[in-house]
Amino acid sequence: MTVDVTVVGGGISGLACARAVRDAGGSVRVIDRGRRPGGRLSSRTIDGRAVDLGASYFVVGDDERFARVAADWEARGVARGWTDTFSAIDADGSVTRKTGPLRWAALGGSRALVLDLADGADVESGREVAHAAPFRVDGVDAGEVVLAMPEPQARRLTDGIPVAPQEWEPVIAVVLRWDKRRWPADLHGAFVNGDPEVAFLADDGDRRGDDAPVLVVHTTGAAARRYLDDPDAAIPPVATATRRLLGIDVEPVSAVAHRWTFARPTRTTGEPFFRSPGLSLCGDAWGESAAVRTAWSSGDALGRALAAS
Structure with missing residues (x-):
């Protein structure tokens, strides 16, 4: 069954977007290539304890x-x-x-923040997306598609996005x-x-x-x-x-x-997110300054905008 929104990228921005859609009553799926969500809020177990490697x-x-x-x-x-x-x-x-x-x-560990946002969400981990297009992920209907990742990575998944390279x-x-x-x-x-x-x-x-x-x-x-x-x-x-x-x-x-x-x-765009019909972007580059709160706010704002439409 097609969901309302498919988020590609399981960092804090992607999970904030998913949470906003869910809170508004929409259906959402998150796809992430990692074994667990986290993105750049990543913690790794080293010598028996979680160590924060990212933010x-x-x-x-x-x-x-x-x-x-x-x-x-x-x-x-x-x-x-x-x-x-x-x-x-x-x-x-x-x-x-x-x-x-x-x-x-x-x-x-910082990954705990993302895992908390992911609680109860439909998250598919360990999946590498090959191609994203408006309303489709890897050729399958996906509802509104959100690429919650750095723009250079997003550009690799699409045939072209109308945003300036970052x-x-x-x-x-x-x-x-x-x-x-x-x-x-x-x-x-x-x-x-x-x-x-x-x-x-x-x-x-x-x-x-x-x-x-x-x-x-x-x-x-x-x-x-x-x-x-x-x-x-x-x-x-x-x-x-x-x-x-x-x-x-x-x-x-x-x-x-x-x-x-x-x-x-x-540098950041100054805009909260990028949105076009069927394919949108969010993350810490979409705001006034690159920060964890920017990433969360970008995803949250995009999720609320998608849910409202």
Whole structure:
């Protein structure tokens, strides 16, 4: 039976879209190529615990609908306010603490946010879609089709979409585990200035609340481009840079690298989503700034628009 909406892409934007359609009484199916939904809110089990590899945190911002979702996550123990203080680390290792908006994290790993949105939804995981067209997916009637993914990936699935090409920056996420925490307890997360390898690092044990001695380090875009064909090659230079920046005098006991070919858009469209009859797009490039809340808001707004029609 044909559903009202078929969403291709099981990240937070796609599941927010699906939830909005369902809440309005419509029928919706989500198709995702991963083993479980998550997209760039991905957590991977490493050394027996879930480690956040993608988006490092989320900020609620001034979207009242997303604020209600975050409050519900907090009330049910899915997410919590993490910290309003990050560090800025210069290439010479000097550190400045800076306060800002409250950053939120998921206690069970960031994938838990998407799995919560997916609860009760019709989700087909592990399926690679070959072709999408208005009202059809892989040649089968699909209702309104939503491509909830970066535009370069969406373009590969269609015969042409009337939107301007978008540029995306890659990132290699490197997970470094030590035998014990060897950095200041108030580090939380840090933006790195002027280093050729490292752009951001997060204390994953602090973020998750279990005090595991694990850092997740994101490379610069330039470094990621060098290592895209061999992500593991990023581990030695990233580990060396991290030790230098934080003054750590021992090697990590384990390290894992993960490639994000389309980690974040270099600029956003300013529009909440793209919609045309039978084929629409949503995601974190469709908004004012690339962020988790933008991805959710884009999917939610598109889902409500489709349901209203």
